[in-house]
Amino acid sequence: MDGTEGTSHTGFHAGSFSARNETRAVAETARRRVRIMSATLYPALPHLEPVSAPAPRLALKPDGSARGLLDGAWWPRSRDLLRELPALTSMVGPLWGRITRVAVNPEHWPVIPRKVPVDGHVVRVGWFTPEIDPHKLLLLSYGTGRWDLLVIPPETGAASAARLMAAACDLDGPPLTASALIAADEARYAVTDTSPDPGEAWEYEGGACDRLVVGV
Known part of the structure; x- marks a missing residue:
């Protein structure tokens, strides 16, 4: 009984550890995609110098x-x-x-x-x-x-x-x-x-x- 419980206990945590790793990997992949999409959809605008108007008469x-x-x-x-x-x-x-x-x-x-x-x-x-x-x-x-x-x-x-x-x-x-x-x-x-x-x-x-x- 003790051996069985030990095996079952160890297996449960191993599976949970694997699931957490998988969840983190999916989340990281999603974050990378968001960063890539953000860079694609919202490119940096070029700096525009203001156009000076002629002096008023x-x-x-x-x-x-x-x-x-x-x-x-x-x-x-x-x-x-x-x-x-x-x-x-x-x-x-x-x-x-x-x-x-x-x-x-x-x-x-x-x-x-x-x-x-x-x-x-x-x-x-x-x-x-x-x-x-x-x-x-x-x-x-x-x-x-x-x-x-x-x-x-x-x-x-x-x-x-x-x-x-x-x-x-x-x-x-x-x-x-x-x-x-x-x-x-x-x-x-x-x-x-x-x-x-x-x-x-x-x-x-x-x-x-x-x-x-x-x-x-």
Whole structure:
């Protein structure tokens, strides 16, 4: 009886040891398959360098000047706010504080995104039809800062854009709205601009602006 029990006892543990080994082997094989599948299904993505946007074409009134109806002028390269706003808000952020909100009139903007990512934070975009001039952009900084910019249409010629920037920054000029400034320039200079060099137009026409930030 003792011999039989001993044999039975030894055999039971030997079988259990073998089963545990088999279970571990199956589990290890499964883990290898998971690792292989993971490597196949989720390959490492290549590192992409961020594409730097061109500097915004911008003219601002000097610090401490009377604000009037406008604080400057902005000449975007397109009517795509998602593309244009990051460069603009990044440029004025160090001057006016972090821009957190932007408001526009939707008349000249085909698509108005609700949020625009800018340098690690989000700028919220809103639109108002009667309250905001169709040719104006409203910027709100972190706190209570507010700035109003004339928006020069992207298709505007270089000479006209330079005149409008100078007019928006003119401290002695009449307090005209954004649309009134554009209408006055169109009425006075009915001929289409043919200036071949925007840089020359900036330097000649934009000299009246004490704070001129140019991106060409």
